[in-house]
Amino acid sequence: MTVVIGFEGSANKIGVGIVRDGEVLSNPRRTYITPPGQGFLPSETAKHHRSVILTVLREALQQAGLKPADIDCVAYTKGPGMGAPLVTVALVARTVAQLWGKPLLGVNHCIGHIEMGRLITHANNPTVLYVSGGNTQVIAYSERRYRIFGETLDIAVGNCLDRFARVIKISNDPSPGYNIEQMAKRGSKYVELPYTVKGMDVSFSGILSYIEEAAHKMLSSGQCTAEDLCFSLQETLFAMLVEITERAMAHCNSQEVLIVGGVGCNLRLQEMMGVMCKERGARLFATDERFCIDNGVMIAQAGWEMFRSGHVTELSDSWITQRYRTDEVEVTWRD
């Protein structure tokens, strides 16, 4: 049996999770929530993580019913993400690894999402749509790498949604994306927005500028409601994501789609992707907010795969990195 504890804190969530051979033993998490109209900044986010990380770690051990001696490996997020929060989490991971005499393992955050999704859904070799506040990528596995077939040319889809939420002062609790999703259900009028798919890639910054500019004018003149804008933005963004995912599937002859990342728990996105999959005779795999949104177990699970195939990270190589592409990691644990 191999037990791995994972530490994640690359953005505004801080989580510690424990897995034992594919079984999730615990996965506590906290979210740094900012007031409406405000995003989360690196130093404040790091401060938040610092104030709760030891409590979350204690919870993870208690809920799993384990002692430090039962753990085989300490995994943490090496990157990509925001520097200050990443350092905060890495400091604790390094320290406990040494106190407990366990090997340390730096994990790529994106690989964490993919391996978590594969574990929970049992998708075998899916085309992966990874959509979050910091990343938008269409990924497929080939010859020991998770290869990026398409990605955003500017901001991430979740960033586009979050920033739109700030413009019209939608609450960040529990998350701006969740609140947009609920409001969109009550929208009825479709406002046409730019649609920017460029080959395999997508671009969201132009759509954001357009809707930022138009929102207040349209709302104050009564042309449409905030709910209509939420609805229109979701439909446009998600249609673009479904299009590039379908193109990657056709390219790879894939019959499986796995959606991961925080935006992946949006049920409207899952529904639209499901329609496309049905038309192609493909299967859709998705997870709920426990595993879609950043969490400790995703790092533990990717760490478990890596550790079992012989990886460890020396302390001197355990520096964090804000940029770390998915395809930089050699996937030694898959055929």
Added chain:
Amino acid sequence: MLDGGTEYDIIRDKFRALDVAFPSAREASIAFQSLSPDREPRRGGATKELHAAGSTLSVRWTAEEARILRVSVGSFLDHLALVLETMIEFGPPVAQ
């Protein structure tokens, strides 16, 4: 009026140092290994050197600007405090 160059001249090439005493060499070494891997952000020309000798962790800074030195020392003290808290809560270190 003082210009930026004056401050620069006062501080340049002078180092600020800090010694932190630990209960044993083992804890000093753990703190050293936890705090060393991340490089100082390159902008601003601050450098930070860590050494562990016996049960003492020593830090030495050089900086071209007082402002940068303050930021570097401040963030180091935050990091050190987190490592110490982690040690108190999840230590003592297992026998090697």
